[in-house]
Amino acid sequence: MAADLDRAHAFYGDLFGWGFRPTRQGHGRYTIAYTEGGVPTVGIGASSPSAGMTLPVTWTTYFAADSADEVAQRAQERGGTVAVGPLEFGSGRVAWAADPEGAVFGIWEGDLTSAWWGERRPGAPVWLELRTRDAFDAALFYGQVFGWDAQERERLDVRFEHDRVVLHIDGKAVAGLRGGALEAAPDPNVRPRWHVYFQVVDVDFVAARTVELGGSMISPPADTPYGRIAALRDPEGGIFSVAALPRT
Template sequence: MTSDLRLAQDFYHGLLGWEFRPAFHRKEYVVAYKDGAPVAGIGALARSMGFPVAWSPYFAVESADKVSDRIRERGATVAVGPIPFGPGRVAWAADPMGAPFGIWEGYTEPEWPVRRGPGFPSWIELRTRDIFAATIFYSEVLGWDTEPPERCDVRYTDEQVLVRIEGRTVGSLRGGALESAPDPRIRPRWHVYFCVEDVPAAAERAAASGGEVVTPPEETHHGWESTLRDRQGGLFTVMSREN
C-alpha cells in the first residue's frame, strides 16, 4: 500500500531492479516483475482507504467470506471487504493485536512462489507481542491446524514459530519464547524481507534515492541484513541470501 505509485515504482526499480505492469484493469495498481516473474503488487490505495504506507502479506484462501467470519469471531477486525478485485476477491484485516494482513480468494499466478534470488521476496515475519496467541489465531483463521502435516507444518523452534506449506518454509511468527509474557514494547506487524546481492550497496542506493536506512548493514546468522524505509515510509529489510 502506497500513497504515490510513481514514487514507489521509481524507488523499487532503482533499488531492486523491478519492472512494472498495470494489473487488474486498475490505474492505481501494478504488479512488479523481476526477470519476467511476478514478485509483488503495489497499489496507490493508502490515502484513499485510510491505510498506512506499508508492505503486507496476502494469504490465499478458498473462501474470503468464511475466513472473514473466522477473523471476526476471534475478536479481530475486517477493515475492508471482501470485495471484488481483478480476478478474485480481497479483504484487508488486522489480527487481535493490530497487525494488518490481507486475504485473497481467486486466481494465483503459478510462478509467484517459484522463483527466488536477488530482487525477490525471501521471507515474511510476524513481529507480535504474544507469539502463542498469534499462532493460535492464524492457525484457526487460515486452517493451518486442520491441514495434514505433509501439507502444512507449524512448529516452534529457536524462539520463533516456523510455518511450512507443502514442504517450503514460508515465514515465521516471532515475539519471544512461547512461555514468555507478552512484550508491550512490540508494535505488532508483518515484516517483509527482500533478497539482494550486496546489502551495503543496497542501503546506499536506498538512501541516495530518498529512502532511510533504519538499521545499518550488519552480519547476522542469516547473512547480511539492513532495515530500510522507502520514500513514503514503507518499512522492509534487505538480506544477502534467501532464507
Template sequence: MARDLDAAQRFYGEVLGWRFRPSELGPEFSVGFLGGRPLAGIGAMAGSLSVPVAWTPYFAVDDADVAAARIRERIGTVAVGPLSFGTGRAALAADPQGAVFGIWEGKAIPDWRSDADDDGGPAWLELRTRDAFAAAIFYGEVLDWAGGRPDCVQVSYEGEHVVLRHGGMAVARLSGGAVEEAPDPQIRPRWHVHFRVPDVAAATDTAVRLGGSVVRGVHSGGAGHWTTLRDPDGGLFTIGESGTAAPAAPTRTEA
C-alpha cells in the same frame, strides 16, 4: 500500498531491480517483475482507503467471506472488504494484537509465483507479536494452517518462535515480545516483509540516495547480511543478500 504509484515504482525499481507492468486490477495497481516473473504488487490506494503506506502480506483463502467471519469471531478486525479486485476478492484485516494482513480469494495475477528461494522475491515473512503461540492459534484457525491438506502450511515450535514451512521450506516466523506502545516500529505487533538483493550495501546506498532511510543498519550473522529500510513514504521493509537464509531471530531487546 503507496500514495504515488509512479514514485514507488521508481524507488523499488532501482533498489530491488524490479520492472513494473500494469495489472488486471486497474490503473492504480502494478506488478513488480524480476527476470520476467511477478513478485509483488504496488497499489496507489493508500489515500483513497485511508491506510498507511506499508508492505502487507496477503494470504490465500478458499472463501474470503468465511475467512472474514473467522477473523471477527476470533476478535480480529476486518477493516476493508471483502471486495472484488480483478479476478479475485480481498479483504484487509488486523489480528487481535493489531498486526495488519490481507486475505485473497481467487487468482490474483496470472502465473503468480512467490517461491521463497528465488532471488529478488519475498524471501521471508516475520510476525512480531506479543504472544507467538496465541498468534499461531489465531492464524491457524483463520487460514487453516496445518489443516492436513497437501498444500497446507506446516507449523513447528522452535524455541520461543513458531516457524511456518511450505513444501519443506521455511517461509515465515512468528516471534513473541513485541509491545504495542513501543516507539520503534520494528518492535510493535506487525508483519515484516524481507526481500532479497544481490548486494545489501549497494541497495541500501541506493535507497538512501532516493529519499529512503535506514531503520536498522547492515548487520551480519549466520544468515548473511540484512538491513531494514523505509521508503520515502514510510513503508518499512528488510533486504537480505541473495542466497542467504532467513535472518536469525532477534533478541528480546531488538524484537
C-alpha cells in the same frame, strides 16, 4: 500501497531491478512488479482520492484462502477485526483485516501461481515475519483462521526454531512469528505488524543504495541464523527489509 506510484516505481525499480505493468485492480492506479525474466512478484497501488481512499504507505502481507468470506468470519470469531470486505478486487476477492494485537494482513481468494511465493530469486519476497507480543498466541490465531492444522502435513509444517514460530511450506521456511513487542509504542519497529523481506545478493549494497535514493536505514546490515538482513524505509516511509538467505 504508495502515495505516489511513479515515485515508488522509480525507487523500487532502481533498487530491485523491477519492471512494471499496469493492471485493473480495485480503485486507482495499480501495477504488478516483475523481476528479471518477467516473473510477477508484488503489486503496488496508489490511493484514489476520487474514491475517498486514504491508505498508509505500507507493504501488506496477503494469505491465500479458498473462501475469503469464511476466513474473514473465522478471523472475527477469534478476536480479529475485518476492516474492509470481502469484496470483488480484479480477478478475485479480497479482505483487509487485523489480528487481535492489531497486526494488519490481507486475505486473497483468487488465482495463484507458484511464481508469487516460495521461489527464492533476487528482488522477490523471500521471508515474512510477524513481530508481536506473544508468538504462540499469534500462531494459534493464524493457524485456526487459515486452517494450518488441516493442511497436508507433508506440505505445511509449523515448528519452533531460532526463538520464533516458523511456518514451512513444501520444506521451505517462509514465515516467522516472533514475540517480544510488549509495548504499543508509536515506533513502527515495536508495534505488532507483519514485515516483508526481499531477496538480494548483497544486503550492504542495497542498504547503502536505499539511502542514496532518498530512503533510510532502520537497522543496518547484520548476520542472523537465517542470513544477513537489514531493515529499511523507502522515501515515502514504507518499511521493508532485505535478506541474503542461504540457497536451500
